[in-house]
Amino acid sequence: MVILREGMCPGLDAGLLRNLRAADVKTVEDLVSSDTEELARKCSVSYKALLAIRRVLLAQHTAFPVSGADLYEELLSSTAILSTGNPSLDKLLDSGLYTGEITELSGGPGSGKSQVCFGVAVHISYRLKQSVVYIDTTGGLTAGRLLEMLQTETSNTEEQMAALQRIQIFRLFDVYSLLDCLYGLRSGGLQQASVGGGSVKTVIVDSVSAVISPLLGGKHNEGMSLMIQVAGVLKTMAKDFNVAALVTNHVTRSGSGEVQPGLGASWSHIPRTRILLERLEPAAAVSPSGLRSATLIKSSRQPCHIKAEFDLGWWSRSEEGSSRKRKLDETDS
Incomplete structure (x- = not known):
């Protein structure tokens, strides 16, 4: 308990x-x-x-102690939910990606x-008009692929370029470069990465395991x-x-042969939400090859082990094409 003293602050x-x-206020607490209003x-x-x-x-x-109600009010006022652009994935995530949290795709x-990750970046930059920091550690991201996805969203070249400018890409291939980048972003780089009138709302690391897993195991504990x-x-x-x-992770198999996210038990406590993606084999020639199964394996908001299916091609559909498909479905039904 700290007693109020003259000159403690201006x-x-x-x-x-x-x-x-005289008002019985004797301590800082x-x-x-x-x-404050009544005391003044x-x-x-x-x-x-x-x-x-x-x-x-x-x-x-x-x-000083803070009441749970105050913390909850602060959470409600500060948390934003960002749609991934895919309704099935949003439903699994309880509406989308939550700010202030780490979400993992394994x-x-x-x-x-x-x-x-490409689809999420394009959706947030074009639809939500917010900036995205995309850290690519595998060399898999190309501007051509992002542009191709944006071209299905709009035929306006200026809008395509504006959306591309809102995606800031860092190509890093070792954990030391990744740490330098993250510390730089935290120290002011996030504000510098905000362009086109939108603030940075998403940081994507694809993949976090690519630069960490090679250093784990063995005699050295530096990797951990x-x-x-x-x-x-x-x-x-x-x-x-x-x-x-939003981070991505590889998978391993447990002793019983079950597929599970990589990086071990210590990392498992880091993401607030974890989703396991798996390829669905086409049952017939008419089944789309881009069909994936998503299983929620960790969440503080939804029951675990619920599943959803979605088509990877969702983010590459034009609005017109989707509208035509909906009309055809309605006619067929």
């Missing part, structure tokens, strides 16, 4: 201190937990001056992890330390800057 002089004590009236001081003192004291002494080769550093900076960046972090 504006806290002897006269105000006497008035505060008393002051910051009081109704009792102490004959301006509300603005007392609010400034309160803010300084809060910054200097932060170890899957084997050909499961569609990168394709989903680097993985925890990556996790830490991603989590603080997501929370402090209110962005949604």
Whole structure:
């Protein structure tokens, strides 16, 4: 408990201190937990001056209890939900990607992890008009592929270019470069990456396991330390800057042969939401080869192990094509 003293912060002089004590406000905790407006009236001081003192004291002494209701209100006011652009995936994610959190897509080769990331980036940059930071650690992202997807969204060249400009791409192929990039983004790079009037709302790392898994195992524990550093900076960046972090991960098999996300138990606590992607084999010639199964394997909002099916080609459909398909479906039914 910290007793209020004269000169603790600008504006806290002897006269105000006497008035505060007369109002039974003797500690820093008393002051910051009081109704500022009512206290200003009792102490004959301006509300603005007392609010400034309160803010300084809060910054200097932060170890005060906060009620669950206050935290919940703060969460509601700060969290945004970003649609992935795919209704099936959004439903599985309880409406989309949540800012302040890490969402993981895991899957084997050909499961569609990168394709989903491409689609999410295009949807957020074009439809939501927000900037995206895309960290490519596998060399799989090309501007041509993004442009191809944007061309199905709009035939307007200026709109295509504006959307492309909102996707900032970093190509990094080792964990040290990844850490340098993430620390740089957290230290001010996110503001610099905001272009076209939209702030950065999504940071995509495709793939986080590509640069970490080669360093895990064996006699050295450096890989584990680097993985925890990556996790830490991603989590603080997501929370402090209110962005949604989307990462991809490879898969391994458990002792019983079950497919599970890679990077081990320590990493499993990092993402708030984890989705396992798997390729669905076409049952017939008419079945689309882009059909994927998505299983929710970790979530704080939805029951685990619920599944959804979606077509990777969803993000490459034009609005006109989708409208025609809906009309045909309605006619057929």
